[in-house]
Each structure stands twice: as C-alpha cells, then as structure tokens.
Amino acid sequence: MALRxxxxxxxxxLINSNxxxxxxxxxxxxxxxxECTEEIPCNPCEVACKFKAIKIGKPIxxxxxxxxxxxxxxxxxxxxxxxxxIFVIDKTYSxxxxxxxxxxxxxxxxxTGSTVEAVNREGIVICSGKVVKVLNKKSFDRTPVVTIAIxxxxxxxxxxxxxxxxxx
Amino acid sequence: xxxKEVVVxxxxxxxxxxxxxxxxxxxxxxxxxxxxxxxxxxFKQIHKFFGSSxxxxxxxxxxxxxxxxxxxxxxGVEVWLNSVVVGLFKxxxxxxxKTLADNSEKLEIIQAKKIVIATGASENAxxxxxxxxxGVMGAxxxxxxxxxxxxxxxxxxxxxxxxxxxxxVSYQLLQAGAEVVAVVEAAPQIxxxxxxxxxxxxxxxxxxxxxxxxxxxxxxGVEGAVICKVNDKxxxxxxxxxxxxxxxxxxxxxxxxxxxxxxxxxCKCSFIPQLGxxxxxxxxxxxxxxxxxxxxxDVTGVEEANTALEEGKLxxxxxxxxxxxxxxxxxxxxKNEIWQxxxxxxxxxxxxxxxxxxNNILIGFKNILDS
Numbered sequence: 234m235a236l237r238x239x240x241x242x243x244x245x246x247l248i249n250s251n252x253x254x255x256x257x258x259x260x261x262x263x264x265x266x267x268e269c270t271e272e273i274p275c276n277p278c279e280v281a282c283k284f285k286a287i288k289i290g291k292p293i294x295x296x297x298x299x300x301x302x303x304x305x306x307x308x309x310x311x312x313x314x315x316x317x318x319i320f321v322i323d324k325t326y327s328x329x330x331x332x333x334x335x336x337x338x339x340x341x342x343x344x345t346g347s348t349v350e351a352v353n354r355e356g357i358v359i360c361s362g363k364v365v366k367v368l369n370k371k372s373f374d375r376t377p378v379v380t381i382a383i384x385x386x387x388x389x390x391x392x393x394x395x396x397x398x399x400x401x
Numbered sequence: 402x403x404x405k406e407v408v409v410x411x412x413x414x415x416x417x418x419x420x421x422x423x424x425x426x427x428x429x430x431x432x433x434x435x436x437x438x439x440x441x442x443x444f445k446q447i448h449k450f451f452g453s454s455x456x457x458x459x460x461x462x463x464x465x466x467x468x469x470x471x472x473x474x475x476x477g478v479e480v481w482l483n484s485v486v487v488g489l490f491k492x493x494x495x496x497x498x499k500t501l502a503d504n505s506e507k508l509e510i511i512q513a514k515k516i517v518i519a520t521g522a523s524e525n526a527x528x529x530x531x532x533x534x535x536g537v538m539g540a541x542x543x544x545x546x547x548x549x550x551x552x553x554x555x556x557x558x559x560x561x562x563x564x565x566x567x568x569x570v571s572y573q574l575l576q577a578g579a580e581v582v583a584v585v586e587a588a589p590q591i592x593x594x595x596x597x598x599x600x601x602x603x604x605x606x607x608x609x610x611x612x613x614x615x616x617x618x619x620x621x622g623v624e625g626a627v628i629c630k631v632n633d634k635x636x637x638x639x640x641x642x643x644x645x646x647x648x649x650x651x652x653x654x655x656x657x658x659x660x661x662x663x664x665x666x667x668c669k670c671s672f673i674p675q676l677g678x679x680x681x682x683x684x685x686x687x688x689x690x691x692x693x694x695x696x697x698x699d700v701t702g703v704e705e706a707n708t709a710l711e712e713g714k715l716x717x718x719x720x721x722x723x724x725x726x727x728x729x730x731x732x733x734x735x736k737n738e739i740w741q742x743x744x745x746x747x748x749x750x751x752x753x754x755x756x757x758x759x760n761n762i763l764i765g766f767k768n769i770l771d772s
Binding site for chain 2 (some may be wrong): 236237239240241242245269270271272273274275276277279291292294295313315316318331338339341351352353354355356357374375376392393395396399400
C-alpha cells in the first residue's frame with residue numbers, strides 16, 4: 234500500500250480494502266469511516282460502539298470492519314480511537330454542503346461559526362469550511378471532535394483543518 | 402544489612418507492574434528508582450495507548466502511570482526515589498546509593514530473596530557532522546522537555562527516524578506548538594504505524610523516505626540541516642542534498658536495552674538485533690539464567706508499554722509463586738492468561754518479528770540450561 238511510502242491512504246485504497254461506505258449508505262446520512270488498514274493490536278473502537286457496528290473480534294490485531302447498516306454516524310468512536318483514524322461524514326447536511334467530523338487534539342480549538350482552512354490527508358488546504366460543532370466531553374478524554382461544513386465534493390478528501398495559531 | 406523479599410530495580414511500567422502484582426499477593430516489595438518520580442517513560446506519553454480495551458487500551462500513558470502509582474501505594478509497595486543501584490550480586494545482594502529526606506546520600510546493602518531488573522532502554526545516537534551542536538538531541542529528550550518540563554526545544558524541528566517514537570514525538574511537538582519541518586527515514590518505507598504517520602501527514606509534515614542526514618549547520622546552535630537521498634546500500638547520493646532551515650534536530654533511531662546490571666551479575670545474554678541488541682535470556686517466568694533474578698520490560702527487548710506491563714505481571718506472579726504466596730495452580734492459571742494476552746499483542750505484521758525474537762530468548766534459555 235502507498236501508505237507505507239507516502240504516509241497516507243487514498244480513497245481508492247480504502248474502497249479496495251472494503252472500508253468505504255457504499256454510495257447508498259452515504260446518501261442516507263452520517264456514517265463512520267475507519268481509516269485503519271494495518272493489523273495492529275488495538276480494539277477500543279469495537280467497545281466504544283453502542284450499536285455493535287464495529288467488529289474486530291479475536292485476535293485483536295484484526296482490522297476493524299464497519300457494518301454500515303448498523304452505524305448511525307453518532308461519532309462516539311472518533312475520540313475513542315487511539316490512532317485518531319475514525320471520521321464521520323454526512324452527505325445529507327444541505328443541498329451543497331456536507332459535514333465531516335474529525336479528532337482535533339490541538340489548541341486553540343476552533344470556535345463554532347468560524348471559517349477554517351480544511352486540509353486533505355496530505356495536509357494540503359483544499360477548501361474552506363465552517364465550524365458547525367466542537368465537542369470536548371469528559372468521556373472524550375481530551376480528544377476534541379470538530380465538525381465542519383464543506384462542499385459535498387470534498388467530503389471524501391477533507392480529514393482535518395489547518396492548526397490555529399495561539400494569539401500571544 | 403536490610404532484608405527484603407523482593408527488590409525491583411526500576412519503577413517504569415514493567416517494574417511497577419511486577420511490584421504491584423507481587424505485593425497484591427502479600428509479598429514485601431521495594432522498588433528502587435534513580436528518578437525523582439516513579440513511572441518511567443509513562444509520564445511523557447500523553448497519547449492514548451493501543452492494545453486491548455480490557456487492559457488499559459485507549460488510556461493515556463500519563464494516566465496509566467498515575468493508576469500504577471496509586472495501586473503500588475494501595476498494596477504497600479515501598480519506593481526509594483532518587484536512589485541508584487550501584488552493585489548487584491548473584492547472591493541477590495543489592496548495593497544502593499540512597500538519597501535521604503535531607504538530600505544526603507547513604508550506601509545501603511540489601512539482601513533480597515528475589516530481584517527484578519526493570520532498567521528499561523536508552524536511546525541510540527546517530528553521529529554526523531555537527532551532531533554535537535546544541536539543538537541536536539534524542540527524540541525522547543525532546544519529549545521529556547515538552548511533556549514533563551513544558552519547554553519547547555525549538556520552533557522548527559527535523560525528526561530523524563520514522564519509527565513509532567519518531568512519529569509520536571513529531572505529533573506531540575506539533576501539539577506543543579512547534580513546526581516539524583520534515584521527518585527523514587533512511588529506509589525506503591515508513592517504519593511506524595500507518596495511523597501515526599497519517600496524523601502528522603494531515604498536519605502537513607513531509608516524510609522523506611530513503612533520505613539521511615549529512616550535516617547539522619550552525620555556530621552556537623543548530624541553524625540548519627543538510628539531508629540527502631541514500632541508495633539501496635544506504636550510501637548518500639551526491640547531488641541530492643537539500644538544506645532545511647531548522648533550529649532543532651531530534652533523533653529517533655531506536656533504543657538499546659540497559660543490560661549492565663544483568664551483566665554484572667552474570668546473566669547470560671544473546672545478541673538479538675530485532676529487540677535492540679544484547680538481551681539477557683529468560684524463561685516463561687521472566688527469570689534469568691541466574692535463578693531468582695527476573696527481567697521485565699525493555700531490558701528484555703525493546704517493545705511497547707503494553708507488553709512491558711504484562712511482562713511485569715508475569716514476573717510478579719512468578720515471584721509470588723516462588724515465595725509460596727500463591728499456589729502452583731493459581732499461578733499457572735494467571736500466567737497462562739497473561740501469556741495469551743502478550744501473544745496477542747505480538748501478532749500482526751508489526752509484532753511478528755518481535756514474537757519470533759522473543760521466542761528465541763526462551764529457546765536460548767533452554768539451550769543454556771541443557772548445556
């Protein structure tokens with residue numbers, strides 16, 4: 234996989250390894266995308282999902298498989314993944330825009346309503362986004378989850394935002 | 402001379418885990434640590450750990466350290482801090498330079514029934530032109546600065562090495578507010594987990610595979626670095642040099658087990674490069690070729706904190722068994738469960754080599770017994 238050379242997955246690699254929700258499912262509403270393709274010993278996501286939509290089983294080096302029909306896109310798994318490799322996308326947000334939610338362990342946190350620079354898996358800014366939600370619940374254990382609205386055609390690419398600078 | 406049932410040397414995850422497991426069964430345990438606080442590297446590991454959610458996965462290292470210290474206290478583990486083991490004898494005598502409450506030092510000799518060596522590992526250095534300039538440091542040192550001392554080592558960092566340490570420390574340097582200008586990796590592929598590298602890639606950090614560092618430039622400190630491509634024989638290719646403007650160079654080139662104490666009491670070792678170098682041999686109880694002297698954690702081969710915690714439990718259980726605090730049956734059941742978990746943690750493409758190498762330690766131990 235190119236991951237070991239370039240340091241990031243492509244959407245094609247995710248689709249080919251059967252890890253991308255189907256078009257039908259994406260059109261129905263928010264759904265998790267688990268960008269974790271290597272057999273490493275790890276299973277907190279499986280336990281985090283109340284709907285039993287994430288399956289790892291035994292041994293714990295199995296890669297997580299999402300049952301897209303059981304996933305409701307609640308996003309509880311995002312902050313639980315130690316690898317920060319889970320995202321939720323929602324194609325149904327509005328006519329032109331969709332939502333992407335991602336873990337963001339950087340300070341300062343973006344402010345709801347502000348405009349941010351959205352980056353792809355390579356860290357390149359590909360569009361601007363509007364911050365819709367910033368969740369930082371105690372159960373997230375200091376892994377805030379940020380949701381931004383972006384153009385629908387960028388939903389498969391955007392996986393974060395440019396870090397904000399501290400104002401001194 | 403003071404007498405103790407068990408002396409654990411090193412209060413990191415494996416040592417504390419061994420101490421807790423033995424003390425839980427009623428064994429009298431002393432942990433000796435040269436630092437001002439026990440917990441080893443856990444206090445600087447601010448990230449969430451991988452592993453099984455039934456055994457502390459998803460919890461940050463720093464919080465695991467706090468849990469371990471609480472448990473050690475609960476079970477009556479005695480801890481001597483700022484105290485250095487300066488001698489260790491086959492007869493299980495330990496000489497310790499102990500720091501007292503008034504900061505004066507005293508040499509103590511302890512006769513123990515069992516010893517657990519949990520001394521960990523130290524970072525490997527890489528030498529290149531200018532490597533002695535201020536601003537060139539181990540990745541672990543940079544991690545201590547940002548996460549323990551809250552001091553940024555520099556604003557523009559070059560990371561040498563893309564193993565998990567290099568990737569995780571790069572991420573934490575970003576979190577601390579530095580810019581990681583690049584990660585350089587001599588191998589043609591990235592060393593660490595894909596999820597770790599993906600995190601810093603989407604933060605905009607470039608990775609140069611098949612590259613090495615040639616030179617650190619600067620007068621009183623690092624002002625720049627020269628990197629270049631390497632060929633398939635790891636030799637620099639002329640004309641491919643790139644100059645990067647950086648003020649800090651951090652080196653994550655692997656770790657080497659700290660086996661000195663095991664060597665001075667004549668524990669037999671074997672050279673196992675996959676685990677970091679010379680490794681003291683041990684059996685399934687983590688007991689060295691010297692009966693009653695046990696080894697746990699990185700000193701028995703560099704791995705991760707989750708396996709170190711399990712190895713500590715193995716030795717702690719074995720010690721409690723040997724001192725007759727638990728029955729053979731109880732010990733066997735507990736150790737089997739731990740071995741199952743350890744073996745699971747060593748599965749998959751990243752764990753396989755370690756699993757094989759760790760098995761070679763057990764085989765080496767048997768061969769020595771047979772001869």
